[in-house]
Amino acid sequence: SDSTTGGSSGKDGEKGVVNIGYSGPLSGAAAFYGERTLNGLKMAAEEINDEGGFEVNGKTYTINLVPLDDKYLPNETASNAKRLVQEHKTPIIFTPHSGGVLALQVFNEVDNFIIGAYTSEPSVTEGGNKLTVQIPPKYDGYVEPFTNYAMDRFGKKIAALPTSSQYGKDWTETLLTYWKKQGGEVVYESSINFAKDTDFFTVITNALKKKPDVLFIGGASEPTAKVAKQARELGFKGGFIVMDQAKLNEMEKITGSYEVLEGAVGVLPLIYSKAPGVPSFKEKYNAKYKEDPGSEAGIHYIGLHAFIEAMKAAGTVDDPKKIYEHVQDGLDAIPEERKTYLVPKITEAGSFDYELHFGVVEDGEVKEMEAK
Amino acid sequence: MYLETKQLTKKFGGLVAVNNVDFSIEKGKINAIIGPNGAGKSTFFNLISGFHPPTFGQVIFKGTDITTLPANQIAKLGISRTFQTTNLFEQATVLDNVMVGHRLRTESNLFDAIFRTKRLQREDKQCRDKAMEVLTFVGLQNITHKMITNISQEEKKRVAFALALATDPEIIFLDEPAAGVNPDETEGLAELMQKMVDYGLTVCLIEHKMQMVMKLAQKIMVLNYGEKIAEGTPDEIKNNEAVIKAYLGGSAIA
Amino acid sequence: MTSIFNKRNSIIFFVLLSLIFPAVVPNDYFLYLMTTAFIWVIAVSGLNILAGYTGYLSLAHAGFFAIGAYSLGLLTVKVEMNYWIAFVLTLGITSLSGLLVGLIALRTKEHFFAIYTLCVGYIIYLVIDKWEGLTGGVRGLIGIPTPANIGSLAFDSVHSQYYLVLFFMLLSLLIIYRIVHSLTGRTFIAIRNSEQLATTIGVSTMKNKLLAFVLSTFFAGMSGALYASVIRFIGPEIAYTSVMFDLLMYLLVGGIGTISGPIVGAIVIVWVSQQLQFLQEYRMLIFGPLLTLIIIFYPRGIVGAFISLKTRAQAKKRKVPIVNESLTPTQKQIEEG
Amino acid sequence: MDILIQQLFNGLTIGSVYSLVALGLTLVYGILHIPNFAHGALYMMGGYMTFTMMTKFGFHYWLAILIAVVAVGLLGVLMERFVFHPLRNAPPLHDKIAAIGILLFLESFAQLVWGGDYLTMPTPYNQVVSIFGLTFTMQRLLIIIAAIVIMIALNLFLKKTFTGATIIAMSQNREGANLVGINTTKVAMLTFLISGGLAALASSLASPINLVFPGMGHLVILKAFVIIILGGMGSIPGAILGGYILGFSESLGATYISNDYKDIIAFILLVLILTIKPTGLFVKGGHT
Amino acid sequence: MLRLQDVSIKYGEFTAISNVNIEVKSGEIIVLLGANGAGKSTSFRAISGLSKPHQGDILFQGRSILKLSADKIVQAGIVQCSEGRNLFSAMSVQENLQMGAYIHRRKKQQIKQSMEHVYELFPILHEKRHDAAGSLSGGQQQMLAIGRALMSKPKLMMLDEPSVGLAPLIVEQMFAVIQQINQEGMTILLAEQNANAALKIASKGYVFESGSIVTEGTREQLLANDRIRKAYIGA
Numbered sequence A: 001s002d003s004t005t006g007g008s009s010g011k012d013g014e015k016g017v018v019n020i021g022y023s024g025p026l027s028g029a030a031a032f033y034g035e036r037t038l039n040g041l042k043m044a045a046e047e048i049n050d051e052g053g054f055e056v057n058g059k060t061y062t063i064n065l066v067p068l069d070d071k072y073l074p075n076e077t078a079s080n081a082k083r084l085v086q087e088h089k090t091p092i093i094f095t096p097h098s099g100g101v102l103a104l105q106v107f108n109e110v111d112n113f114i115i116g117a118y119t120s121e122p123s124v125t126e127g128g129n130k131l132t133v134q135i136p137p138k139y140d141g142y143v144e145p146f147t148n149y150a151m152d153r154f155g156k157k158i159a160a161l162p163t164s165s166q167y168g169k170d171w172t173e174t175l176l177t178y179w180k181k182q183g184g185e186v187v188y189e190s191s192i193n194f195a196k197d198t199d200f201f202t203v204i205t206n207a208l209k210k211k212p213d214v215l216f217i218g219g220a221s222e223p224t225a226k227v228a229k230q231a232r233e234l235g236f237k238g239g240f241i242v243m244d245q246a247k248l249n250e251m252e253k254i255t256g257s258y259e260v261l262e263g264a265v266g267v268l269p270l271i272y273s274k275a276p277g278v279p280s281f282k283e284k285y286n287a288k289y290k291e292d293p294g295s296e297a298g299i300h301y302i303g304l305h306a307f308i309e310a311m312k313a314a315g316t317v318d319d320p321k322k323i324y325e326h327v328q329d330g331l332d333a334i335p336e337e338r339k340t341y342l343v344p345k346i347t348e349a350g351s352f353d354y355e356l357h358f359g360v361v362e363d364g365e366v367k368e369m370e371a372k
Numbered sequence B: 001m002y003l004e005t006k007q008l009t010k011k012f013g014g015l016v017a018v019n020n021v022d023f024s025i026e027k028g029k030i031n032a033i034i035g036p037n038g039a040g041k042s043t044f045f046n047l048i049s050g051f052h053p054p055t056f057g058q059v060i061f062k063g064t065d066i067t068t069l070p071a072n073q074i075a076k077l078g079i080s081r082t083f084q085t086t087n088l089f090e091q092a093t094v095l096d097n098v099m100v101g102h103r104l105r106t107e108s109n110l111f112d113a114i115f116r117t118k119r120l121q122r123e124d125k126q127c128r129d130k131a132m133e134v135l136t137f138v139g140l141q142n143i144t145h146k147m148i149t150n151i152s153q154e155e156k157k158r159v160a161f162a163l164a165l166a167t168d169p170e171i172i173f174l175d176e177p178a179a180g181v182n183p184d185e186t187e188g189l190a191e192l193m194q195k196m197v198d199y200g201l202t203v204c205l206i207e208h209k210m211q212m213v214m215k216l217a218q219k220i221m222v223l224n225y226g227e228k229i230a231e232g233t234p235d236e237i238k239n240n241e242a243v244i245k246a247y248l249g250g251s252a253i254a
Numbered sequence C: 001m002t003s004i005f006n007k008r009n010s011i012i013f014f015v016l017l018s019l020i021f022p023a024v025v026p027n028d029y030f031l032y033l034m035t036t037a038f039i040w041v042i043a044v045s046g047l048n049i050l051a052g053y054t055g056y057l058s059l060a061h062a063g064f065f066a067i068g069a070y071s072l073g074l075l076t077v078k079v080e081m082n083y084w085i086a087f088v089l090t091l092g093i094t095s096l097s098g099l100l101v102g103l104i105a106l107r108t109k110e111h112f113f114a115i116y117t118l119c120v121g122y123i124i125y126l127v128i129d130k131w132e133g134l135t136g137g138v139r140g141l142i143g144i145p146t147p148a149n150i151g152s153l154a155f156d157s158v159h160s161q162y163y164l165v166l167f168f169m170l171l172s173l174l175i176i177y178r179i180v181h182s183l184t185g186r187t188f189i190a191i192r193n194s195e196q197l198a199t200t201i202g203v204s205t206m207k208n209k210l211l212a213f214v215l216s217t218f219f220a221g222m223s224g225a226l227y228a229s230v231i232r233f234i235g236p237e238i239a240y241t242s243v244m245f246d247l248l249m250y251l252l253v254g255g256i257g258t259i260s261g262p263i264v265g266a267i268v269i270v271w272v273s274q275q276l277q278f279l280q281e282y283r284m285l286i287f288g289p290l291l292t293l294i295i296i297f298y299p300r301g302i303v304g305a306f307i308s309l310k311t312r313a314q315a316k317k318r319k320v321p322i323v324n325e326s327l328t329p330t331q332k333q334i335e336e337g
Numbered sequence D: 001m002d003i004l005i006q007q008l009f010n011g012l013t014i015g016s017v018y019s020l021v022a023l024g025l026t027l028v029y030g031i032l033h034i035p036n037f038a039h040g041a042l043y044m045m046g047g048y049m050t051f052t053m054m055t056k057f058g059f060h061y062w063l064a065i066l067i068a069v070v071a072v073g074l075l076g077v078l079m080e081r082f083v084f085h086p087l088r089n090a091p092p093l094h095d096k097i098a099a100i101g102i103l104l105f106l107e108s109f110a111q112l113v114w115g116g117d118y119l120t121m122p123t124p125y126n127q128v129v130s131i132f133g134l135t136f137t138m139q140r141l142l143i144i145i146a147a148i149v150i151m152i153a154l155n156l157f158l159k160k161t162f163t164g165a166t167i168i169a170m171s172q173n174r175e176g177a178n179l180v181g182i183n184t185t186k187v188a189m190l191t192f193l194i195s196g197g198l199a200a201l202a203s204s205l206a207s208p209i210n211l212v213f214p215g216m217g218h219l220v221i222l223k224a225f226v227i228i229i230l231g232g233m234g235s236i237p238g239a240i241l242g243g244y245i246l247g248f249s250e251s252l253g254a255t256y257i258s259n260d261y262k263d264i265i266a267f268i269l270l271v272l273i274l275t276i277k278p279t280g281l282f283v284k285g286g287h288t
Numbered sequence E: 001m002l003r004l005q006d007v008s009i010k011y012g013e014f015t016a017i018s019n020v021n022i023e024v025k026s027g028e029i030i031v032l033l034g035a036n037g038a039g040k041s042t043s044f045r046a047i048s049g050l051s052k053p054h055q056g057d058i059l060f061q062g063r064s065i066l067k068l069s070a071d072k073i074v075q076a077g078i079v080q081c082s083e084g085r086n087l088f089s090a091m092s093v094q095e096n097l098q099m100g101a102y103i104h105r106r107k108k109q110q111i112k113q114s115m116e117h118v119y120e121l122f123p124i125l126h127e128k129r130h131d132a133a134g135s136l137s138g139g140q141q142q143m144l145a146i147g148r149a150l151m152s153k154p155k156l157m158m159l160d161e162p163s164v165g166l167a168p169l170i171v172e173q174m175f176a177v178i179q180q181i182n183q184e185g186m187t188i189l190l191a192e193q194n195a196n197a198a199l200k201i202a203s204k205g206y207v208f209e210s211g212s213i214v215t216e217g218t219r220e221q222l223l224a225n226d227r228i229r230k231a232y233i234g235a
């Protein structure tokens, strides 16, 4: 039905459709996460379509988003991608999990499509794949400011209780290495599987017995907040370093107030960000999905805009290699009011390079700090 | 001695199902075991055929001690049995049921199966021929392709016989072979048992149908509460006080 | 005599169809999907030997599938072994692990066996997930090579991989067909029907159950190895219970205890669930009840339903059940039961 | 020392939840010989029901729990009627797969209605109580007390009332129960009602210390299976004891062995036990 | 009181009983004779509602009970003491008796009385009232099964081979008890292979062979029948 276009040699006034692919968990345990990532794409696509589309080489294109469910399984991601490329000729496929990205990297250069990789897994760019764009910020940037802040304010003993995902583990390793380098001490280290643990009390009890000054926690916002809350219940008085996956504002909904989170340092929630595109994005998102947008949505939103701008700059909608070459131009061309994040450049390896801001909870409210 | 048990004993928890039983089975004859329900007759069979390990005592077959052998090994030695509740492969045809019965006399393995070796083909035919042979012997050559679920009780009994015979046994143990068949059919089954003996097999059966037992058996053992209370020829048993009291019932047989 | 022609014809038809399939489909996606479906067919057929023919439902099968995938992955990526040597070794490793597990697991029966193996499967998953040093943990294993060339045959394209997997699937089916229709197969079926009776007729049930178990893990391993080399990335989730549930679903919807059941089940479900993509988040809402209904109304799966339809039609036509000389009763029973 | 006591308390809390879930599972198994793979979905539905009753309708915690217990109990009854009853004579594999179908359905249903995110269930029992340097929260005390009360009540119900005794009678001899005039169909439904109710109660109690999400039943159910096998399938004291054994071994295992491997403990325990005793620990004797 | 009209039952393809006609009058003891598998238990199962006939009708006190479920039939006043005894093996003797009174569960007083009555009939049960039913000997289990059946105060009691596996002495006792409860006013339908003992107390008998009734008649008629004497009484 939706025949895709091709052709960069369109005539003036002609209309076309660009299919944008998406494969993520839309059913099963991780579905809510998949949906939020997809929401960001939908917002961007609708914005552009509502304006009547975008113009490349004199031809006007609208965006048709084709989302497929992969249940978080890499082999399903691969089948989906084959389908997207073969049946919908999608030049770009977004995938919000590292397994899926890695499975796609097996053939994306041959089958010729860009992966919009929403994962901070370093190996997706380290492998030298020529058509992968890593869209979220790298966590390394947070390590130094978080450490400095928490150490100055609370002390040198840290206990780590992050989520047991690979991301959590990598984060922990980077953070703890730096922490020790700064003269800190790691008194306890373990991880929690939020989807499978029935009770966090046990592990928190064990961690607190080691009298840490700072707790490193993280994962999805809600369970992370539970961990913080239960640590307070068990008498913990120190500060928290919150891994970037969790958002302070979402955590506050669980804990009931920022008081519980006093002294927490984490990424600045999108809604508190001073980036120019945030207010309007937040408003639209609120209206549409009845909740505050998180970074998954915000990053996908700006990600899609960046690619569309790149298409304009490249003068093609169906040559992924060319589009890829023009991502930097795309980033430069994103209108101010759409900048939910400030992404000045894309690195040599293909990662978006963000201007980082972070937030701390002081006296019951979130304050913005700038990472140097 | 052909097959004998020495002080054979089986306890289930506190219950002594078989208690110190010495019994010998005579070759080429029909031996019978009788006794009230729960006397331990089936358990006695189970001990001989290796289904339950005895708590105490021995089973000796042709001079070798087979007490601790597993059931399948005992079957290979030529000891075969049927079950009280007719136990067949319900979802298969008569022929299929009986064909596997000869499996223990074949050697072919996975390799033969995968490569369809000569040996497999030969043995497959061998099993089929054997099945046809024993089915003919029990008189079922005409219903080989019927499903077990669709045949009569008496036919099932015959299939059970055939299955036991397909293992090429020397001695065959039948647990209540005539239970659940009418007098007429019982007659037929009795003839069949006689035919087995004529054919050179040794038969040992458990039966409640006294008329049949008394007519067929050459040697009878009576069990009661796990203990052997009598042993002898039908005439001896019929007139044994203890047996009349425990099993036959004074007035019933008189 | 017509039925044998039907049967032979349908086999020939299936093989021919699968051979020309790449030529008739519009694009690689179909081919790719079919390739993955074939991979599942191998695993499910293996499971069928155990659950369908021997009567023991193992819920550790996804675990053995994962052992196969990881063995191949680790041998090729970390040990950098020649692909085909690794492939053969993988089959050995999975069979061996099947042997070890089987020795203990097969002492239990029925629900105990099912839940015991469920736990074994979960332990396999946890080990893969936690043993980062070896398996890469949650991150998974990347860079698994495509099957190495055999002479001038290369396996780096979707087409060639399709044919490679097809080859292994047909080979597996042939082997399984032959096993099931041999005396060994009869022995398995005897155990399924009555373990007690099987013992009395001289069958060593433990030995045969173990053989069935090892065979089933052998095919799980083969399937896992092919999965690893086609997808070329594996993570611990392939050992998870949801994959196990998928395998069971393929088996039951297709028709347990039939050779063609796994083929029909895997292909139909893989396609249907792709076709239901448009339902997105409603997908499982439809799929779940559908599965339950199939189980209730077609307990013998699609193949079972088809067979009873056929026999009924035949019985109507001829009034009496036909006895087919060339089709042995076992074959009939196997296909039907 | 205090860490030991604190961890024993933690083990008691989590053991209480496990026991409640395992009880429901074992009751159904005892009577109908169905290993209900969808029990975890009932657990999950219970959490959502209570959550909705509290947040949408503003009901009090206990009222919300009551409604959830009844609603999920009825869901169990529906399951019995429409799925397990028609399958009662099918081979053992089929009810497992049918249950998986239900599981998939209920999970995606929950996701559709409530979304896939983690939800927090409010509770009026947020207070933290510290005695002798040990920390209890009211909710945790509540879990323990409520679980014990319910287990005692259930036991009294089964032992002292005629209706309860019918359940025991039927688990021992279905036909015998039928012959003394018990309507076995009704008892089957009643059992599912109780089983679902227990699952809902367990999740309603446990949710405030954790979260409500579609996958919340997964690991609980797997562990409940381990428990009922440990405790002897169908044995009620076995399920309770097994639940606490697992609760303690997890909290102590996490402390003295490794938190990362504490989940494996349950499974290793089971594999070891079945390796030594293939029919489970407390098999019921005396079958005729 | 009870009438079976042309009842036939199939188990799958196999016809277990065909065209069975039985008539039981109030206050009688009727005996069904027949070899193993002749169809006695199957007839009982049909009356109890455990197996549904595919043909024929069963009337109890003039009303068809064909459509009633097993538990409703017990409530109507027919109780069966089945062949396998079907006791609740892990429950105590007393609990078993209590369950027997399930349909009278609200009448505490009546239950107590019935129980005392049962203990009078079988003093051994009183002695063993706290023991698990599964631990009793075969004879005691049979007594318990009869006792449990009595607890429901049926109008018609069916006993399926009550003498099975019991020592002759006990068998005599058993029949004495049966006669006693019959004299107390209960109608009894008995299945037996032990024709001799059964016919001593019965007023009428039916003889089953391969699922059909081949002979019927009063005690005297049956005892006088040579063929019957030979086949079921011996010699």
Ligand SMILES: Nc1ncnc2c1ncn2[C@@H]1O[C@H](COP(=O)(O)OP(=O)(O)OP(=O)(O)O)[C@@H](O)[C@H]1O
Pocket (backbone or CB within 6 Å): B012, B015, B017, B035, B036, B037, B038, B039, B040, B041, B042, B043, B044, B084
């Ligand atoms: N596997 C077992 N476990 C426990 N007890 C058993 C077992 N098998 C048999 N028994 C008991 O052992 C005793 C003897 O039983 P057995 O089956 O040998 O009797 P039988 O003489 O064959 O009786 P029938 O004539 O009724 O078949 C009975 O009390 C029975 O309950």
Ligand SMILES: Nc1ncnc2c1ncn2[C@@H]1O[C@H](COP(=O)(O)OP(=O)(O)OP(=O)(O)O)[C@@H](O)[C@H]1O
Pocket (backbone or CB within 6 Å): B153, B180, E011, E014, E016, E034, E035, E036, E037, E038, E039, E040, E041, E042, E043, E083, E161, E193
């Ligand atoms: N559930 C069943 N499925 C199939 N056939 C059955 C079933 N129950 C009984 N039969 C068959 O029906 C026939 C009649 O059995 P029934 O139990 O009524 O006999 P009976 O006269 O009570 O014998 P017994 O003296 O052994 O108790 C037998 O051939 C038996 O094998």
Ligand SMILES: [Mg+2]
Pocket (backbone or CB within 6 Å): B041, B042, B043, B084, B175
């Ligand atoms: Mg016996």
Ligand SMILES: [Mg+2]
Pocket (backbone or CB within 6 Å): E037, E040, E041, E042, E083, E160, E161
């Ligand atoms: Mg009977």
